[in-house]
Amino acid sequence: MKKFQDSEVRWGIIGVGNVCEVKSAPAMNLVPNSRLIAVMRRNEKKVKDYARRHHVPNWYTDAQALIEDPKVNAIYIATPPHLHLHYTRLAAEAGKPVYVEKPMARTYTECQEMIEICDKANVPLYVAYYRRALPHFVKIKDLIEKGAIGNIRTVHIQMRQEPEPEIIAQLENNWRVNPQIAGGGYFYDLASHQIDLLQFFLGKITDAYGFQTNQAGLYEAEDTVVGSFAFENGAVGTGNWSFASAQENQIDQIIIDGSLGQIRFETFGKGEFYLKKDRAEEAYFRFDLPPHIQQPLIALIVEDLLGKSACPSTGESASWTNWVLEKLTQQKIF
Template identity: 65%
Template sequence: MKKIQDQEVRWGVLGVGNVCEVKSAPAMKHIPHSKLVAVMRRDEAKVKDYALRHDVPKWYTSAEELVHDPEVNAVYIATPPHMHLPLTRLVAAAGKPVYVEKPMARTYAECREMIAVCEEAGVPLYVAYYRRALPHFLKIKELMDSGAIGDIRTVHINLKQVLKPEVVVHLENNWRINPEIAGGGYFFDLASHQLDLLDFFFGPVTKASGFSSNQAKAYHAEDIVTGSFVFENGVLGSGNWCFTTSRTAEIDEITIYGSKGLIRFETFGKGEFTLESDQEDPIHYHVDLPKHIQQPLIKSIVEDLLGTGTCPSTGRTAARTNWVMGELVNKF
């Protein structure tokens, strides 16, 4: 697999929207042997403004020009999902490593094509499931692997959110609930993080089935999903996601049950979780999260590209999450 021959990773970013303000792209210049050298957005005024505010030396309104800039030797695709496959084709054809936002694509079939084009070009493919590298989730995995709650039996995801008024008012500008752009609704946007994290904890899901519906009919994507799944190590899981619930029902909780205790945590909250066991009082853990939330994962990508480390989130791991989501909503 072709990686980086130079001694530093020089990033170009396609699509500098909200995710690039704090979460991702700014971290690239705080990592050893990593630089952010070019950004691209179709809106000239917005990309110039981004480059000025973030001290990026080059900006483009053309994806092709950024990708073929000889100074750029790795590309981060930070666009909505409908552009992930065509832009991956473009970057891979230029022989440059690809880092793409999550969810990896709209469908499992698109994911498989992205993997194929990168493998054919001999370039690495990484996906922004950054929770695999966050310290509190690494601590949870360490505790489970050490037997802190015994043998893992089952895991349950419970995510309920209210339908915010601005979602309905600004429907045409919200790509996250446009299936043609996002592949689905908030389930694809948010549950993908949860399902990928469980893949990191327990390995691939081998069986999954579920039901989905558009109950509130506020937009054209599913707004409720329920399902169950089986991991290759024998752990059983279930999930219940609803994005049009009451405020009193709002919840973000994953509970992992073992033979000697449980671990409970939020996916989208602070770096906190609770361990409860049969042998002692509950233990509450708190870990400070980085300002740039993707920085630990991007650091692992830089190290992987330079041959000094390994990245835990690849095209192959991320594609598995798309497969599970497709099974749960019966969409392929």
Template identity: 80%
Template sequence: MKKIKEEEVRWGIIGVGNVCEVKSAPAMNLIQNSCLVAVMRRNEEKVKDYANRHQVPKWYTQAEELINDPEVNAIYIATPPNMHLTYTELAAKAGKPVYVEKPMARTYAECLSMIQACEKAQVPLYVAYYRRALPHFVKIKELLEQGEIGAVRTVHIQMRQEPEPEIIAQLENNWRVDPEIAGGGYFYDLASHQMDLLQFFFGKIIQASGFQSNQAGLYEAEDTVVGSFAFENGTMGTGNWSFASAKENQIDQIIIDGSLGQIRFETFGKGEFYLKKDGDTEKHFQFDLPKHIQQPLIQLIVDDLLGKNQGPSTGYTAASTNWVLEKLTGGKGK
């Protein structure tokens, strides 16, 4: 597998939207042996504005021009999921490593095509499931591996959100609830983080089934999903997600039950979690989160590209998450 020959990762970004303002792109200039050299967006006014505000030397309105820029040796695809396969194939053909936003693609089949393109070109493929590198989740994984709560028995996900009025009022611009663009709705956008994180903790999910429904009828995509799943290590889990709930019913909670105790945390909250062992007082763990939330993962990817370690979120791990999402929504997208 070819990484990069140079001693510096020189990033080019396709699709500099909101995720590139704080979460990801600025970190590329803060990491040693990494820099952002070019950005692309189809809207010329917006891409010029982004480049000027973030001091990026080059900007393009055509993805192919950025991909073929000889100064760019790694591609970050930060577009909605419907373009991930197309741009991954172009980047791979150009022989350049790919870092793609989550979810990896609209369907599991598209994920496999992305993997195939990168394998054929012998270039690495990474996916932005950055929770695998955040300090509180790394600590949870460490405690689980140390047997802090004994043998893990089950894991339970509860996620309920109210429909946000300002989002509903602008549905024509909300690609996250357009299945043709996103693959699904908010379940694909948010639960993908949860299912990937749990596979980081426990290994691959090998069985999953569920049901999906559009209960509120506010948009085309599903707004409610329930399901169950089993990991290769024997842990079993359940989940229920509603994006049409009442405000007072909102919750973001994952509970991991073991033979000696329990860990609970929010996926999208602060950098904290709670540990309770039989007979002990519940312990609270708090970690500072980075300003640029993807920086720890991008650091690991840069190190990987320079031959220093192995990145934790690859096309292989992320494709498994897409497979789970399809199973939990009743097998759609097969």
């Protein structure tokens, strides 16, 4: 990749929706050598309001105009997945680094095309799998690599959620359960974080197989997925995801079993996890999470662009998460 020429990353955002209110965009002004200077949304009233509330000096209703702004030297694509490939192409053609929301795209094929586009333009491509930079997950990775629970044997994911009434009531505006926009349903939206995180911990998943079904019939996308997968290090895993469960059955849990112990945690909960080793009492670890949850990853992206560090979430790593998602949903049952 060509060397980033500036000493400061000046961000322009395409698509300032909900994710940009707290999770991501405000952090861009808190990270050293980073500023948010331009935002884009097609709705003029909404983009002007966002710029006013967040003190962003420039706003646009046209993405190309934002990309061509000479003051902007990095692009954050915070749109739904069906637009990621298109805007990545425009940003890369302008020679500007790309940071794109997750999942990286609707399909693995689209992910590959995004990588090829950025490689050809010689610009870096990052993806918002920000859990790779959160302190409790960094600690879990460190413990695994240091052998705290021995050789990894199995991984088990359990995730069950009830259909949220307020979301079901507004299905026409809920792109997350529209496969033409999102690639899938809540499985793509949420399980993508889990699959990516496990590959951060344990290395690449080399094989996966699963079934998807729509049991509640509330929307077009799958609402239930079960599957199994194997890692390059020899560990094997299973996953069970239901987004049509009863309230009392809700769970968010991943268990990593090793030859010497076990680590247990929630993906979407607090910054905490449990470690049990041999027959000792279970140890509890807790870390404070930042108010703007993407800030640690954005800081690593800025450092990567400035040549000071390396970002752990790239187009290459994120694309393989899409590959796994497709494998786990390859068989439809009704």
